[in-house]
Amino acid sequence: MALFAIVRDPIDPRTLEGAVWSEACGGVAMFLGVVRDHAHDGRGVTGLSYEAHEAMALAEFAAIAGEAGERYPGLRLGIVHRVGDLRIGEIAVAVCAASAHRAQAFDGCRYAIDELKARAPIWKKERYADGTGDWVSN
Amino acid sequence: MLTVRVRAFARMRELLGESEFNMVVPDGATLVDCWEALRTRNNKVDSLASVTRIARNGRVAALLDERVADGDEIALLPPVGGG
Numbered sequence A: 001m002a003l004f005a006i007v008r009d010p011i012d013p014r015t016l017e018g019a020v021w022s023e024a025c026g027g028v029a030m031f032l033g034v035v036r037d038h039a040h041d042g043r044g045v046t047g048l049s050y051e052a053h054e055a056m057a058l059a060e061f062a063a064i065a066g067e068a069g070e071r072y073p074g075l076r077l078g079i080v081h082r083v084g085d086l087r088i089g090e091i092a093v094a095v096c097a098a099s100a101h102r103a104q105a106f107d108g109c110r111y112a113i114d115e116l117k118a119r120a121p122i123w124k125k126e127r128y129a130d131g132t133g134d135w136v137s138n
Numbered sequence B: 001m002l003t004v005r006v007r008a009f010a011r012m013r014e015l016l017g018e019s020e021f022n023m024v025v026p027d028g029a030t031l032v033d034c035w036e037a038l039r040t041r042n043n044k045v046d047s048l049a050s051v052t053r054i055a056r057n058g059r060v061a062a063l064l065d066e067r068v069a070d071g072d073e074i075a076l077l078p079p080v081g082g083g
Helices: A013-020 A054-071 A102-119 B010-016 B031-041 B043-048
Strands: A004-007 A027-034 A045-052 A076-082 A084-087 A091-099 A122-128 A133-136 B002-008 B020-025 B053-056 B073-077
Touching: A004 A054, A013 A027, A013 A076, A013 A091, A027 A102, A045 A076, A054 A076, A054 A102, A076 A102, A091 A102, A122 B010, B002 B010, B002 B031, B010 B043, B010 B073, B020 B031, B031 B043, B031 B053, B031 B073
Parallel strands: A004 A076, B002 B073
Antiparallel strands: A027 A091, A045 A084, A045 A122, A076 A091, A122 A133, B002 B020, B053 B073
């Protein structure tokens, strides 16, 4: 699979891991962003709806990976974000970082998800138990 | 006259009631002029003016004095919430 993708179907982290890992990598760190059952204010959440400017988001993923590669030489990175309506427990985003050693893998993974949340043109609407919903920014 | 393709996302899409539409602006129009044309179309966009970024052909505009060209994509980007 592509290292950077916006998808509508469920994300398979092992497929992403397979795309990212190479024989030079002794450490793989994976972050999964998963739909949880409550909002920051404690309200019950029944699901999330995501949308993206796909072309811009993919360009941002590649830019983030480029920056991560400069910070952590040898890092291999993959980012997949899902759009559409997601239920509790489904994976919204997977970031996989692989490197020769664990420190770069952990740090590169953290860098990528933090930058994605701050920069990628992706939007999230929380759906509440009472039938209402609201857009949530990071 | 120029025709630009407007794309709106998330709260901005809901405000405008559509995700994509063509908008006609005068020759020589800048992104500021595009925003004014949007306000004329639907002044509800004012409520998001201070937080919306505008991207022309996939690149976020640092300044809104950029001129637009026929066929440009103008994307309206409210605060992001990925992850």
